[in-house]
Amino acid sequence: MHDKTITELAAALKAGEFSSVELTEALLRRIEAHNPELNAFITVTREPALQAAREADAARAAGKAGPLTGIPIAHKDIFCTAGVRTSCGSKMLDSFVSPYDATVVEKLKAAGVVMLGKTNMDEFAMGSSNETSYYGPVKNPWKLDAVPGGSSGGSAAAVAARLVPGVTATDTGGSIRQPAAMCGISGLKPTYGRVSRYGMIAFASSLDQGGPMARTAEDLALLLNNMAGFDPRDSTSVEHVVPDYTDGIAESLEGLKIGLPKEFFGEGLDPEVGQVVEAAIKEYEKLGAEVREVSLPNSKLSVPVYYVIAPAEASSNLSRFDGVRYGYRCENPVDLEDLYKRSRGEGFGAEVKRRIMVGTYALSAGYYDAYYLKAQQLRRLIRDDFVRVFEEVDVLMGPTSPTVAFNIGERSDDPLQMYLSDVYTIAVNLAGVPGLSIPAGFAKGLPVGLQVIGNYFSEAKLLNVAHKFQQATDWHLATPEGF
Amino acid sequence: MSLGPAEVKNIAHLARLDIDESLIPDYAKNLSDILAFVEQMNAHATEGVEPMAHPLDMSQRLRPDEVTERDQRELFQRIAPATEAGLYLVPKVIE
Structure with a gap:
């Protein structure tokens, strides 16, 4: 069962x-x-x-x-x-x-x-x-x-x-x-x-x-x-x-208009993953869909924009973990500052600390406009690209991730390499639109996902397209x- | 933007994070790499673009100013590291 x-x-x-x-x-x-x-x-x-x-x-x-x-x-x-x-x-x-x-x-x-x-x-x-x-x-x-x-x-x-x-x-x-x-x-x-x-x-x-x-x-x-x-x-x-x-x-x-953002099929995409995604799109043509190329020109800035906004918000959200009301508390704190610092230093792992620090820096006096405000402005441009393409097409399709699953340990020492695994998914969060991934085939013996992105509140359409x-x-x- | 050890220590202090001295150079390198990467943003003009805080451009909802929660202090304090007489205990702040 x-x-x-x-x-x-x-x-x-x-x-x-x-x-x-x-x-x-x-x-x-x-x-x-x-x-x-x-x-x-x-x-x-x-x-x-x-x-x-x-x-x-x-x-x-x-x-x-x-x-x-x-x-x-x-x-x-x-x-x-x-x-x-x-x-x-x-x-x-x-x-x-x-x-x-x-x-x-x-x-x-x-x-x-x-x-x-x-x-x-x-x-x-x-x-x-x-x-x-x-x-x-x-x-x-x-x-x-x-x-x-x-x-x-x-x-x-x-x-x-x-x-x-x-x-x-x-x-x-x-x-x-x-x-x-x-x-x-x-x-x-x-x-x-x-x-x-x-x-x-x-x-x-x-x-x-x-x-x-x-x-x-x-x-x-x-x-x-x-x-x-x-x-x-x-x-x-x-x-x-x-x-x-x-x-x-x-x-x-029949008659579904599919847009393929050209930015999702360029440099960085494993060619074998690309072939699986293209074959899946052909399947949609057989189902009566019309396919055309579209552009999300600002989406290339998604990863840098995300790595300002997400750490900034995380640094604020994670300030609640202070060793006082719940969660980990360090042994024998000498004073309140020591309690905060060691509880957080010992309780959080390296990547979490890294992001809290990036966010703290981006929000700190003198840097707010250069990082957080700039990222929020670019976020609007990224969002506007989606609003514009959804005037022409019903859904967008592309790969979910540029590669199949990598090996444990392969990217863990290089945060930036790791971040690029989400290069096709992040823009969707920045825009706030829905997206799904479904199995589309295999490359190198490992599963490949097809990403389908829709306009605001179009979950029912996305599920129809996936089904x-x-x-x-x-x-x-x-x-x-x-x- | 490249960060040195002193800047990393200052950021860690602002974030109230105790970072082992021996790891400061690693953090300095990682943080510098990340900041250099996000600086791609600067190549794009954004003059006059309204910053976007909410993907649907909505603002925070307000609710009537009425008590909606019941007192669950005992339940919440049961998971606290240290409490006494309904208060959270921390090291002495004022001598």
């Missing part, structure tokens, strides 16, 4: 083929068998999961089951879960047991899902390879010495290895789409403000967005139905109607050997 999608599992539970308790037991056994090797989970919540599964079975017996009742999922360890450790991949929060649930967690719980545990991630979601986690790197199920991508690497690896059919994740610069691409699964970053950030530990608040990862677009739609929506507890949550994302998912793509591809191809069904 571990090989079924959420849609298939929901039908099987409904038909009484097996119970949620049986399904939960089976997946917990898989996690126990494979996690020592993959390191995809930081925490496995066996007993609460079985309890939730029993409740789901009882709800079903009472005729009160919804589409997700009894479906096992896992949460990225950035989402606060009441009574369960929420580490954010950091020593700073190794002992942090959240007193409350994130809105996303609360909503999915209300929909009847069964949480199996919390997935591994780059520390405070700062990374593109899952190597910055305090709990050690996650292995890519397709090649155990390769990274799964990041920052939602544990979530992606868990779905790819069929340990869980769906997961929550977050995307600040590509952290859902890039690991989805590298692990051969589907992942959606919704429009900024679509999914509540309440209880989602903040990295860069003007960019952070939660979203689902699963094997198929259909499953993403089911999850997003129970994640999206206005939340008064998140001051940047957007009041915008939430459609049923499964409606219209099978609509014809039609998955009906016509079977790349999303490929399973890594041994899993």
Whole structure:
């Protein structure tokens, strides 16, 4: 049963083929068998999961089951879960047991899902390879010495290895789409403000967005139905109607206008990855879509702009970790300043400290205009490019990442090389538009993701575009050997 | 922009981060590389462009000034490193 999608599992539970308790037991056994090797989970919540599964079975017996009742999922360890450790991949929060649930967690719980545990991630979601986690790197199920991508690497690896059919994740610069691409699964970053950030530990608040990862677009739609929506507890949550994302998912793509941003196919793109993406686009032409080249001229500035804005916001957000109210505190502080400095110096890893320092510098007296203000101005130009192209085309397509999964350790000493892994995903966060990644084939034996980008609040269209591809191809069904 | 050890130490102080002395040169190199990289931004004119703080150009919502949270001090302090009589404990600040 571990090989079924959420849609298939929901039908099987409904038909009484097996119970949620049986399904939960089976997946917990898989996690126990494979996690020592993959390191995809930081925490496995066996007993609460079985309890939730029993409740789901009882709800079903009472005729009160919804589409997700009894479906096992896992949460990225950035989402606060009441009574369960929420580490954010950091020593700073190794002992942090959240007193409350994130809105996303609360909503999915209300929909009847069964949480199996919390997935591994780059520390405070700062990374593109899952190597910055305090709990050690996650292995890519397709090649155990390769990274799964990041920052939602544990979530992606868990779905790819069929340990869980769906997961929550977050995307600040590509952290859902890039690991989805590298692990051969589907992942959606919704429009900024679509999914509540309440209880989602903040990295860069003007960019952070939660979203689902699963094997198929259909499953993403089911999850997003129970994640999206206005939340008064998140001051940047957007009041915008939430459609049923499964409606219209099978609509014809006849006449769909696809734009290919020429900047996404230039220097830096692995030619083999480029070929897979081009073949996927040909498939769309067969489905009746019209393809044309477009330009996002300012997108080449995305990475530098992001590496000012994201660290600046992070330096402010992470100032809350001070060793006073929760989280790590150093031993025997001599005074308050020593308490702050050593708790933060010892509690944060190298990449987090690097970004806090870049952000502190960019916001410091005399440099604000040259860095932060300049970056915010360029951010508007990057956004305006998207607004302009969406007057001509319905969606944009291109590679999710310029390469397939690289090896563990290959880029960890060179932060700038690492940052370039997100060169095609970052502009989407800066603009705030939605984007998804779906499996499009293989290069060098490893999965390649196709990125599809849409206009604001066009998640339903993106899922339709992804679903039609998955009906016509079977790349999303490929399973890594041994899993 | 290239940062020397003294500047890195000052930034670390502003950010309240204790950085091991032996690692300062590494941080100086990484931070200098990152700053040099982001300086590509300067080649592009942005005169008269309004800075964008929110991707949908929305402003912060205001809510009525009413109490919406209940007191959960005990729950929240249960996870604190050190508390006493409902207060968070830190090293003595005033002699």
